[in-house]
Amino acid sequence: MNRYLLLLLIFSCLACESNKSASNNIYFTGEIVNPTDEYVVLFKGSAVIDSAKLDGNNRFSFNLDSTDDGLFHFNHAPEYQYVYLEKGDTLLVRLNTQDFDESLVFSGTNEEVNNFLLELFLANEEEERLIRSEYFNFEADDFQKEIDALADSKIEALNAIKLESGLSEKAYEIAKASIDYTYYGYKEIYPFEHKRKLRENTLHEVTDDFYAYRKHIDYNNESLIYLRPYYDFMKSHFGNLSYMTCSHSCGIKGNVVNNQLHFNKHKLHVIDSLVVEKELRDNLFRNVAFNYLLKEHDAPENNKVFLDEFEKVSQNNMHIEEIENLYNGIRNIQPQNKIPAIPVVSFDGVTTTLTEISKDKKVVFYFWSATNKNHYKNIFKRVDKLEQLKKDHTFVGINIKTEPNNWEGIIKNFNLDTSTQFRTDDFEGITNQLVIYPMNKCIITEDTLIVDAFSNIYERL
Structure with a gap:
């Protein structure tokens, strides 16, 4: 009986090996239910290896012919996860973005280590x-x-x-x-x-x-x-x-x-x-x-x-x-410096700057993005409460990393004051100049001058 089990185990391992491609190419494919982006991007370390556009059936495919074995990660904005790949692999992944990690399943060669x-x-x-x-x-x-x-x-x-x-x-x-x-x-x-x-x-x-x-x-x-x-x-x-x-x-x-x-x-x-x-x-x-x-x-x-x-x-x-x-x-952005004249776009499509917005009044700038629904829902609740407590301040929302139509839809859905909502496409520029970290950060100004550039929307202002 023990000999039989040993032979069966050896046969199973050989069968797994035989599923490997005869070539050194790596085939990594997948299907994404409810996609949140058009692309899947594959990284090894910090380097982008390749990107693949989803087809009409929300499927993607990578065929890699010159990369080392090892740990990769794939990104389908705003989510990402590990994948381990070796030469000769043919690996399939399937996931649903509404439950990204919990729905994710690998099948094919090296499915065992990836699922583990x-x-x-x-x-x-x-x-x-x-x-x-x-x-x-x-x-x-x-x-x-x-x-x-x-x-x-x-x-x-x-x-x-x-x-x-x-x-x-x-x-x-x-x-x-x-x-x-x-x-x-x-x-x-x-x-x-x-x-x-x-x-x-x-x-x-x-x-x-x-x-x-x-x-x-x-x-x-x-x-x-x-x-x-x-x-x-x-x-x-x-x-x-x-x-x-x-x-x-x-x-x-x-x-x-x-x-x-x-x-x-x-x-x-x-x-x-x-x-x-x-x-x-x-x-x-x-x-x-x-x-x-x-x-x-x-x-x-x-x-x-x-x-x-x-x-x-x-x-x-x-x-x-x-x-x-x-x-x-x-x-x-130290106290008493002018807030940078970063251009932003109003709900009506008019371009202005943070300097212009903060003239002749006290302003609290806060930041949000459609990439994190729980975050912006909580931010809006917090701002609504603060507006009752700080009636001498104007609370201005600056949106980043969101498509215009989506941004407008969220503003209407939450019945926000459109006169105090702005957006920018220059995520890198505004992040560098205002040091937006963490996203709960807010910046307090008075007549264009910075009072506190490192306040937190959930702390006492």
């Missing part, structure tokens, strides 16, 4: 709620046991798939890394989340065994750079390392980083000391720069010191233009 990665993604979303609501309350030993048990169950399932389907070493590596780095990431943030949940004054000490996995971290795995659990882990890991180092040698008081400039410069140097792979280094340096410049709202002179340090440590960073634009944008 998708199931991991969905399971992790469910588990995150449990971990944040319950597990972070646990003491370190109990937390570690629960987290390790979750990881072990998934690795057991992956090993069964490998045995049954004959996954390649690279496919197995990526799937296992997706498991490992997800749970490593929870361990990196545990001391901080535990302290916050229990409202304690100090961080708990953990044993060396708690971080035993750090001995196996691969800081330079080119195949994993754009695997979300790997990259998210790296961000948490370097934050933890920098904090712990600074807490012992840089005088962090009361577990609070008082000198954000020093802390973020320190983080740059920790990354520099451990990561060699250029693209991962660049992405991690970018993350530090964006977090510091956007979230800390430090003094302009400190921002300049940070940028100088960034350019010294991260030479020829592929994101340098974006970061310099961010720095310049922040510098230009």
